[in-house]
Amino acid sequence: MGIPAEDVERVRAATDIVALISEHVPLRRVGRRWQGLCPFHAEKTPSFSVNPELGVYHCFGCKASGDAITFLRETQQLDFVGAVEQLAGRAGIQVSYDSGREQAERGRRKVLAEAMGRAVAWYHERLLSAPDAAAARGYLRRRGYDGELVRRYQLGWAPDEWDALTRALRLPTDVLRDTGLGFVNKRNRVQDAFRARVLFPIFDAQGVPVAFGGRILPGADGPKYKNSPQTPIYDKSRVLYGLNWAKGEIVERDEVVICEGYTDVIGFAQAGVGRAVATCGTALTEQHVTVLRRFARRLVLAFDADAAGQGAAERLYEWERTHEVDVAVAALPAGSDPGDLGRADPDALRAAVAEAKPFLGFRIDRSLARADLRTPEGRARAAEAALEMVREHPSEIVRRQYAGEVAARCDLPVEQLVTAVERRGRTPIRVEAVTRSPSRVGPADLALALAVQEPESVAHLLDEALFDDDLRLAAYRALARAVTFNEALEHADPRAAELLQRLAVEEVDAEPLDVVALLAADAASREIAALEAAAGRLADDPEAFAHAAELIGWLKRRVEELRDPDMCAGSLEQLVAWLADRAEEG
Numbered sequence: 001m002g003i004p005a006e007d008v009e010r011v012r013a014a015t016d017i018v019a020l021i022s023e024h025v026p027l028r029r030v031g032r033r034w035q036g037l038c039p040f041h042a043e044k045t046p047s048f049s050v051n052p053e054l055g056v057y058h059c060f061g062c063k064a065s066g067d068a069i070t071f072l073r074e075t076q077q078l079d080f081v082g083a084v085e086q087l088a089g090r091a092g093i094q095v096s097y098d099s100g101r102e103q104a105e106r107g108r109r110k111v112l113a114e115a116m117g118r119a120v121a122w123y124h125e126r127l128l129s130a131p132d133a134a135a136a137r138g139y140l141r142r143r144g145y146d147g148e149l150v151r152r153y154q155l156g157w158a159p160d161e162w163d164a165l166t167r168a169l170r171l172p173t174d175v176l177r178d179t180g181l182g183f184v185n186k187r188n189r190v191q192d193a194f195r196a197r198v199l200f201p202i203f204d205a206q207g208v209p210v211a212f213g214g215r216i217l218p219g220a221d222g223p224k225y226k227n228s229p230q231t232p233i234y235d236k237s238r239v240l241y242g243l244n245w246a247k248g249e250i251v252e253r254d255e256v257v258i259c260e261g262y263t264d265v266i267g268f269a270q271a272g273v274g275r276a277v278a279t280c281g282t283a284l285t286e287q288h289v290t291v292l293r294r295f296a297r298r299l300v301l302a303f304d305a306d307a308a309g310q311g312a313a314e315r316l317y318e319w320e321r322t323h324e325v326d327v328a329v330a331a332l333p334a335g336s337d338p339g340d341l342g343r344a345d346p347d348a349l350r351a352a353v354a355e356a357k358p359f360l361g362f363r364i365d366r367s368l369a370r371a372d373l374r375t376p377e378g379r380a381r382a383a384e385a386a387l388e389m390v391r392e393h394p395s396e397i398v399r400r401q402y403a404g405e406v407a408a409r410c411d412l413p414v415e416q417l418v419t420a421v422e423r424r425g426r427t428p429i430r431v432e433a434v435t436r437s438p439s440r441v442g443p444a445d446l447a448l449a450l451a452v453q454e455p456e457s458v459a460h461l462l463d464e465a466l467f468d469d470d471l472r473l474a475a476y477r478a479l480a481r482a483v484t485f486n487e488a489l490e491h492a493d494p495r496a497a498e499l500l501q502r503l504a505v506e507e508v509d510a511e512p513l514d515v516v517a518l519l520a521a522d523a524a525s526r527e528i529a530a531l532e533a534a535a536g537r538l539a540d541d542p543e544a545f546a547h548a549a550e551l552i553g554w555l556k557r558r559v560e561e562l563r564d565p566d567m568c569a570g571s572l573e574q575l576v577a578w579l580a581d582r583a584e585e586g
Contacts, residue, residue: 002080002081002097003081003084003085003095003096003097004095004096004097007084007088007093007095007096008069008084009484009486010093011069011084011087011088011091011093011095012055012067012068012069012087012486013055014087014091014093015055015068015087015090015091016052017050017052017055017056017057017067017068017071018034018050018052020068020071020072020087020090021034021036021039021050021057021071024039024075025037025038025039025048027050030507031507031509032051032053032507033049033050033051033052033505033507034049034050034052035048035049035050036048036050038059038061038062038064039075039251040059040062040064040074040251040294040295041059041061041062041064041251041254041296041297042251042252042253042254043061047059047060047061048060048061048064049505050505051453051504051505053453054452054453054485054504055067055068056485056501056504056505057071057505058501058502058504058505060502062297063498063502065498065501065502066501067486068087069083069084069087070083072086072087074294075247075251075294076205076206077204077205077206077243077291077294078206081106085106105232108178108232109232109233111175112175112178112179112231112232112233113208113209113210113233115169115171115175115176115179115181116179116181116208116209116210116211116233117208117209118169118171119165119169119179119181119209119212120154120156120201120209121154122156122165122168122169123156123157123158123165123194123199123201123212124151124154124155124156124201126156126157126158126159127150127155127156127157127198127199128147128150128151130157130159132157132159132160133157133159135217136157136198136217139198139217139218140155140198143263143339143340143343144270144343145266149266149270153200153201153266154201155198155199155200155201156198156199156201156212157197157198157199158192158194158195158196158197158199158214159195159196160195160196161192161195162189162191162192162195163182163189163190163191163192164192165181165182165192165194166182166190166191166192173190176190178231178232179228179231179233180193180211180212180228180229180231180234181193181194193226193228194212194214194226196216196217196220197214197215197216197217197226198214198215198217199212199213199214200212200213200214200215200241200262202228202234202239202241202280203243203244204233204239204243204244205240205243205244205247205291206244207244208233210228210231210233210234210239211227211228211231211233211234211236211239211280212227212228213225213226213227213228213241213262213280213281214226214227215262225261225281227280227281235287236279236280236281236282237282237285237287237288238285238287238288238291239280240258240277240278240279240280240288240291240292241262241265241277241278241279241280242262242265242269242276242277242278243277243291243295245269245274246265246274246275246276246277247295249274249275250275250277250292250295250296251295251296253275253296254296254297254298255275255296255297255298255299255300256275256276256277256292256295256296256298256299256300257273257275257276257277257300257302257330257353258276258277258278258279258284258288258292258299258300258301258302258303259276259277259278259302259303259338260278260279260302260303261278261339262278263337263338263339264276264278264302264337264338264339265277265278266339266342267337267338267339267340267341267342267343267349268302268338268342268349268353269342270342270343270346271341271342271346271349271350272346272350273342273349273350273353275296276302276338277292284301286315286319289319289323289325290323292325293323293324293325297324297325297326298325298326298328299325299326299327299328300328300329300330300353300356301327301328301329301330301359302330302332302338302352302353313359313360313363313389313392313393314392316359317359317392317393317394318394321394326358327358327359328356328357328358328359328362329356329357329358329359329362329363330352330353330355330356331352331355331356331357331362331365332349332352333348333352336348360389360390360392360393360398360402361402361405363389364386364389364390364402364405364406367382367385367386367389368382368386368406368409368410371385373409373410373411379410379411379412380410380412382410383406383407383410383412383417386402386406386410387403387406387417387420387421390402390403390406390421391421396422399421399422400418400421400422403417403418403420403421404417404418443515443518443519443522444466444467444468444469444472444519444522445472445499445503445506446506446508446510446515446518446519447462447466447515447516447519448472448475448476448479448499448500448503449503449504449506449508450508450512450515451476451479452479452485452500452503452504453503453504453508454512455479457512458512458515458516461512461513461516461572461576462476462480462516462576463576463579463580464476464477464480464580464583465523465576465579465580465582465583466516466519466520466523466576466579468522468523468526471495471496471499472499474492474493474495474496475492475496475499475500475503478491478492478496478497478500479500485500485504488500489501513568513569513572516572516576517562517568517572520562520572520575520576520579521559521562523579524555524558524559524575524579525559527555527579527582528552528555528556528559531548531551531552531555532552534548535548535549535552555575555578558571558574558575558578559575562575
């Protein structure tokens with residue numbers, strides 16, 4: 001289900017990717033490309049490049065790449081269809097859908113989001129002006145929430161009535177149910193879900209209202225917080241409170257602060273830390289990490305991560321490996337609440353974030369701070385407790401370093417603790433090898449870059465026999481079998497697609513004939529080396545030896561002729577044809 005491929009291609013073709021990306025970061029023209037600071041990670045030297053002809057971008061720093069659809073998905077937290085729809089709206093294109101059900105579901109979500117928007121506005125106005133909200137306004141003033149802050153976060157008040165919202169908005173029962181705004185009670189009457197609570201509207205990353213968190217006033221009966229249930233527009237395992245406001249600073253600083261509550265986010269913002277988000281009544285999940293990784297690499301936990309124990313440690317280490325994030329912990333003053341600390345001592349809150357330590361280091365600090373290090377027995381117990389935490393880490397290098405730190409702080413022999421931690425250490429998680437781009441683009445990459453950017457200039461010259469490594473060969477085959485560049489990306493394996501996206505923005509200032517000649521010369525040199533090695537084993541077979549020697553001579557002459565401008569084209573054609581036959585013969 002979704003939008004037909006032809007409609008997607010129409011939207012891609014109609015989108016000015018330079019104009020789209022320029023709405024987020026400044027770009028300047030450099031040759032045929034546009035360059036600027038990467039919007040996906042913090043950097044001071046531009047490494048982000050855009051190819052307007054192919055409609056793709058690539059960052060040589062963090063390796064982010066894609067097209068206009070990818071860019072919207074990564075920066076606006078949209079799904080594929082949502083990104084295409086938004087671009088189609090910009091271009092004035094009407095898209096169709098493969099399934100009536102898909103279109104109906106998207107239409108339904110739009111209805112629910114509009115209902116949530118009306119509820120946010122109604123509850124907000126109620127807080128600002130209704131007489132029954134006086135106690136709520138007083139409570140917020142005591143917490144340091146002035147009118148500007150209330151309006152910025154669109155806080156609201158749910159009156160202590162059975163169906164005040166239902167009667168005011170006249171929403172259908174199914175809409176009330178599917179938004180979590182209301183329900184049908186035992187008397188078969190529609191009833192509001194929130195009553196006598198200060199409401200914190202929850203928005204998705206695009207700023208669309210999807211849920212509420214309601215706090216009861218001090219002294220009232222009932223649970224302190226009540227949150228919206230899971231709905232078609234609200235998934236609490238993915239949505240993070242405050243991300244809609246914080247994402248700009250998160251990208252700029254390449255860091256996000258994760259806390260537990262709505263007031264914590266507001267407290268951080270009051271202290272000048274505008275990159276804080278909060279989980280919505282649930283523990284941090286891998287889906288949350290997946291969402292945040294699109295904005296930042298460093299995750300700072302601003303809650304008691306030490307209390308979560310080994311299970312949390314294993315999850316966090318796995319997320320660090322899988323999602324390539326760095327998890328740190330802000331050491332907040334004991335008993336403090338970020339919401340209150342942001343108003344009472346903003347310097348302390350800012351310092352806690354600035355001085356955040358890696359997760360394992362934070363846990364060891366906590367453990368040793370509670371220990372009695374005055375006696376040999378106390379130091380031994382403290383070291384053993386700390387080593388239990390160290391053993392949980394999947395990296396042998398990290399384990400050895402922390403074992404050394406524990407030894408120094410407990411005044412114990414370093415080698416003894418390193419041996420102890422490795423004796424009971426866990427097997428490191430295997431990290432798949434990552435192919436890194438060379439600092440200088442070689443002839444194979446230059447040829448592929450030309451095949452991407454100017455296919456007509458090299459299509460008649462290239463053959464897969466010219467590529468000697470699996471990655472470049474896979475990239476060439478994807479291009480050779482596709483009609484369009486996007487089709488090549490769709491059918492290429494992930495590593496080959498990443499290479500092609502990078503090469504799409506490489507600035508190539510070389511003649512196609514020269515590039516392919518250099519690539520062919522390298523391939524011929526490999527064949528010459530192989531033949532020379534074989535000839536050394538043919539001393540007892542004069543006929544075979546003579547044939548090998550003749551072939552070596554022919555190859556060397558062709559390679560030499562590649563350096564002659566008048567002979568290059570003809571010799572290249574002969575050489576590539578021979579290499580192709582050779583490869584086919586195996």
